[in-house]
Amino acid sequence: MNLIRVAFVLCCLVCVAACDRLPESYAPPEQRHPVQGFNPGPEAMMVEMSDPDASLHIANDIYGPSDPSWRWTSQNPSVRLLVLSTEHLKFHADFAIWDDGFKVTGPVEIAYLVNGRPLDKIRYTTPGIKHFERPVPPDWLSADTDTTLAMSIDKLYVAPKDGVKFGVILQRIGLKQQ
Amino acid sequence: MIRVIPVLFGALFTVATAWSLGMLLFHKLSLAFHAWEERLLAFVAGSAGLSAIMFVLSATRLARRGIMLVLALGIIGYAAYSGALRVSGKPFPPLPRLWVWIFGAGFAAFTYVGFFNALAPEHSPDGMAYHLGEVLKYQHAHGFARITTDLYSNLSQGIELIYLFAVDFGRNSAASLVHFTFLVVLVFLILAYGKRIGRPDVGAAAALITYASPIVLHDASIAYIDVALAAVLFALFYLLQIWDENRDPKMLVPIGLLAGFGYEVKYTAFIAVPYAAGFIAWKLWRERKPVLRPVLVVSLIALSCIVPWMVKDWIEVANPVSPLANRLFPNPYVHISFEDSWRRYLSNYDLTSHWQIPLQLTVQGDRLEGFLGPLFLLAPFALLGLRYREGRQLLLAAAIFGCTYFSNIGTRFLIPLVPFVSLALALVITNVQWLLPTVVVAACISCWPDVYQYYCAPYAFRIEEVPVMAALRLQPEEAYLSMDPEYVVAHMIGTTVPPGERVFAISQGGQSYLQRDLLVGYESAPNEVLQDILWTPVVRINQPTRILKFDFPARELRRLRVVQTARLPANQWSIAELRVFNGQAELARDAAGRLSAQPNPWDVQLAFDNSPVTRWRSWQPAAPGMHVELDFGRLQSASGVVVESSEDTGEARVKLEGMGADGTWVTLSDRPVQSSQPIRASLRLAATAELKARGVQYLLIKPENPGASDLRTYPAFWGLTVAGAVGDVRLFHIK
Numbered sequence: 001m002n003l004i005r006v007a008f009v010l011c012c013l014v015c016v017a018a019c020d021r022l023p024e025s026y027a028p029p030e031q032r033h034p035v036q037g038f039n040p041g042p043e044a045m046m047v048e049m050s051d052p053d054a055s056l057h058i059a060n061d062i063y064g065p066s067d068p069s070w071r072w073t074s075q076n077p078s079v080r081l082l083v084l085s086t087e088h089l090k091f092h093a094d095f096a097i098w099d100d101g102f103k104v105t106g107p108v109e110i111a112y113l114v115n116g117r118p119l120d121k122i123r124y125t126t127p128g129i130k131h132f133e134r135p136v137p138p139d140w141l142s143a144d145t146d147t148t149l150a151m152s153i154d155k156l157y158v159a160p161k162d163g164v165k166f167g168v169i170l171q172r173i174g175l176k177q178q
Numbered sequence: 179m180i181r182v183i184p185v186l187f188g189a190l191f192t193v194a195t196a197w198s199l200g201m202l203l204f205h206k207l208s209l210a211f212h213a214w215e216e217r218l219l220a221f222v223a224g225s226a227g228l229s230a231i232m233f234v235l236s237a238t239r240l241a242r243r244g245i246m247l248v249l250a251l252g253i254i255g256y257a258a259y260s261g262a263l264r265v266s267g268k269p270f271p272p273l274p275r276l277w278v279w280i281f282g283a284g285f286a287a288f289t290y291v292g293f294f295n296a297l298a299p300e301h302s303p304d305g306m307a308y309h310l311g312e313v314l315k316y317q318h319a320h321g322f323a324r325i326t327t328d329l330y331s332n333l334s335q336g337i338e339l340i341y342l343f344a345v346d347f348g349r350n351s352a353a354s355l356v357h358f359t360f361l362v363v364l365v366f367l368i369l370a371y372g373k374r375i376g377r378p379d380v381g382a383a384a385a386l387i388t389y390a391s392p393i394v395l396h397d398a399s400i401a402y403i404d405v406a407l408a409a410v411l412f413a414l415f416y417l418l419q420i421w422d423e424n425r426d427p428k429m430l431v432p433i434g435l436l437a438g439f440g441y442e443v444k445y446t447a448f449i450a451v452p453y454a455a456g457f458i459a460w461k462l463w464r465e466r467k468p469v470l471r472p473v474l475v476v477s478l479i480a481l482s483c484i485v486p487w488m489v490k491d492w493i494e495v496a497n498p499v500s501p502l503a504n505r506l507f508p509n510p511y512v513h514i515s516f517e518d519s520w521r522r523y524l525s526n527y528d529l530t531s532h533w534q535i536p537l538q539l540t541v542q543g544d545r546l547e548g549f550l551g552p553l554f555l556l557a558p559f560a561l562l563g564l565r566y567r568e569g570r571q572l573l574l575a576a577a578i579f580g581c582t583y584f585s586n587i588g589t590r591f592l593i594p595l596v597p598f599v600s601l602a603l604a605l606v607i608t609n610v611q612w613l614l615p616t617v618v619v620a621a622c623i624s625c626w627p628d629v630y631q632y633y634c635a636p637y638a639f640r641i642e643e644v645p646v647m648a649a650l651r652l653q654p655e656e657a658y659l660s661m662d663p664e665y666v667v668a669h670m671i672g673t674t675v676p677p678g679e680r681v682f683a684i685s686q687g688g689q690s691y692l693q694r695d696l697l698v699g700y701e702s703a704p705n706e707v708l709q710d711i712l713w714t715p716v717v718r719i720n721q722p723t724r725i726l727k728f729d730f731p732a733r734e735l736r737r738l739r740v741v742q743t744a745r746l747p748a749n750q751w752s753i754a755e756l757r758v759f760n761g762q763a764e765l766a767r768d769a770a771g772r773l774s775a776q777p778n779p780w781d782v783q784l785a786f787d788n789s790p791v792t793r794w795r796s797w798q799p800a801a802p803g804m805h806v807e808l809d810f811g812r813l814q815s816a817s818g819v820v821v822e823s824s825e826d827t828g829e830a831r832v833k834l835e836g837m838g839a840d841g842t843w844v845t846l847s848d849r850p851v852q853s854s855q856p857i858r859a860s861l862r863l864a865a866t867a868e869l870k871a872r873g874v875q876y877l878l879i880k881p882e883n884p885g886a887s888d889l890r891t892y893p894a895f896w897g898l899t900v901a902g903a904v905g906d907v908r909l910f911h912i913k
Contacts, residue, residue, distance in 0.1 A: 005494070015448075019479065025774040026772065026773045027771070027772065028768065029783035029787045030770065030787070031767065032787050032789035032868075034864075045700075080891075082860060082862075084895070124887070138858065139856075142718070142856075143858060144717070144857060144859050144861070168751065
């Protein structure tokens with residue numbers, strides 16, 4: 001019986017010794033600073049049609065690659081992308097209006113939209129290479145979800161052979177820091 | 179085919195060791211049984227003994243193959259030498275011829291299904307994720323490794339320790355075979371019980387009904403533990419019935435052992451202890467015999483099995499019944515909010531109505547993870563068995579062991595009741611001539627895999643095939659396992675991630691084949707913090723956009739605290755950052771200061787680290803009196819406090835209290851000015867940097883995980899590169 005008592009007391013002592021009291025208060029921790037190091041770069045918010053991953057960002061009305069560097073669009077081409085910061089950003093688009101198509105459609109009006117909100121509307125009266133650039137109000141953007149950038153083209157060229165509709169020849173679209 | 183030999187050896191060696199231990203125990207106690215009863219009960223009681231031995235070896239980090247081999251050979255050898263393996267009891271009378279044929283044919287058919295599934299490489303969801311996942315960790319550590327990031331390792335693991343023994347000799351399938359052995363033993367125990375009560379037809383019928391039940395057979399053929407628990411509880415019931423007949427006081431030893439072993443197998447079986455003690459007390463009290471000593475003997479033996487697990491949890495995770503009762507035992511390892519949501523889910527399984535339960539349990543089996551078979555639609559008729567003494571005993575045991583069912587309504591949690599209900603139902607049906615054999619044959623046909631596929635839900639948890647070639651290793655193990663995406667992902671991680679590096683995942687995987695540290699989002703409090711950090715950049719209501727500004731006349735303060743005053747059952751309270759100002763200048767965080775919080779003091783530093791992706795959270799519903807406190811360590815002049823919080827705190831109300839030189843708390847302001855601060859920059863890099871700072875180098879993302887689309891589409895924004903991919907599953911490396 002004594003042996004049992006001794007064993008019991010020893011077991012209790014072992015258990016008590018094993019218990020580690022958790023601290024009740026803590027010192028202030030190491031302070032974090034804005035993350036440095038890897039930076040996705042200024043082009044991270046641009047969708048290049050030549051990029052093999054471009055299709056990950058295409059939301060609507062942009063056809064498969066016709067050429068390594070550009071793609072045809074339809075009426076409402078749009079892309080989704082992330083912004084690194086919502087401030088000091090400009091909507092950029094590089095595209096071309098096809099000469100032969102322009103002969104059929106005449107002047108084209110293109111509206112530029114950010115998350116469905118119209119940023120600008122421009123009437124193009126000549127074909128050829130075009131560049132669009134306009135600041136985006138920070139309140140229109142969010143850093144936690146995708147931003148949708150879109151173009152809305154009022155007149156399309158319809159291919160006589162198969163009836164496929166073409167808008168513009170898109171090279172890149174996205175946002176750039178001012 | 180030669181590769182199957184270690185598997186069979188591992189299983190047989192484990193079973194032989196457990197059986198020898200049980201036979202030794204019975205021999206030493208000179209207990210009187212019928213011949214088959216002794217063999218069967220010895221295996222179950224010996225399993226409790228083997229589990230206890232493995233506990234001691236694991237606690238002392240001596241769970242090494244050589245030590246286990248010598249111990250097991252010693253046990254088997256000593257049992258043989260001492261004559262303990264000689265069966266002494268009288269045999270039962272043979273089964274009636276009709277039942278020999280029915281039972282023989284049914285048993286052979288379902289053994290074919292169950293045995294080859296058990297022998298095949300183990301790849302069950304929970305088996306891979308934690309039953310054998312934990313075993314793998316213990317195997318490498320040669321015993322209990324202190325694991326604070328996986329709540330499954332806090333559960334009692336009585337059967338897993340037996341699997342540890344089996345796996346060390348025969349790898350993962352040996353564990354499944356040991357579990358299958360528990361089913362075979364259970365089936366013959368039911369048969370023996372029928373013979374003992376003079377109703378061999380009832381015993382044979384109930385044994386076959388139990389054996390054929392799809393969830394029982396499936397569960398037994400994988401490395402789960404539910405069927406083992408059913409065997410333990412039925413063996414306990416059986417021993418109590420024998421004790422009731424012979425009142426042999428030595429019988430109380432295996433009774434106490436099995437009552438305690440029930441808890442060791444699964445927490446929900448804690449009820450076995452009051453059942454056994456209550457049964458004995460009631461029987462003795464009715465006969466006006468001394469009650470205390472027998473009840474104490476049973477209770478103390480049971481407690482000797484239970485207490486070591488409680489002590490282990492108390493030492494390792496500061497909660498003897500972790501992951502439950504975290505309100506009673508607050509600790510930094512399991513959040514109260516997790517326990518609450520886990521309980522809510524397990525008591526509901528996302529069913530829209532409890533009226534779905536009967537069909538889910540018996541024929542559908544997709545939402546409640548398995549089905550018992552259509553015969554169990556007749557289970558209410560078992561209540562007619564109350565007319566018989568045996569029926570009352572069976573139904574009492576079923577009621578007691580089933581009283582915890584509504585805490586987890588999964589079908590597996592009814593497996594321990596199946597033998598009792600089957601026996602009671604068979605007792606009722608046997609009164610009508612030819613009905614019992616007809617019902618049993620019909621039950622067997624309805625439970626055959628080729629038949630039930632026509633009525634069960636398409637995604638029901640069930641046996642779908644009999645993988646004979648894989649079981650015999652004629653199909654290479656790798657080829658068979660590669661059909662399971664979880665195994666393929668585990669293999670990909672194993673080949674990509676260097677040893678010692680940590681992977682964070684939102685959901686479980688094939689940990690039993692993965693020798694890497696995989697932290698699963700919900701499996702511990704620290705993991706939930708990692709998950710919270712990871713989701714903050716993409717979940718707006720988690721972000722620190724709600725600003726509460728307290729202004730007060732400048733004064734000298736020793737301490738400051740922000741106190742929450744509202745009761746919000748649906749919201750937690752959180753603080754992303756707490757900043758103190760003196761005039762326009764923010765006070766630097768002085769190393770002499772001390773931080774505390776109530777509740778969850780362990781995360782308080784997250785409210786003072788200047789990171790927008792970390793936050794102190796209450797991790798339980800917001801309640802009055804919760805506070806976060808800053809002790810300056812000296813008198814400090816201050817005139818304002820800014821609390822950065824998030825929208826998911828709901829209608830939380832806060833006030834600011836301060837303590838001056840006089841040591842009394844006074845309210846400085848209870849009317850903060852609230853404003854909204856939009857997040858202007860992506861928090862993604864900050865989140866992955868925090869994960870990396872916590873030792874996580876890799877992220878495993880499955881397509882169904884929240885935020886998966888963002889991570890897969892914009893890895894560069896997170897500072898991630900794709901290290902591996904399996905289908906839509908991505909393994910990212912944090913740069």
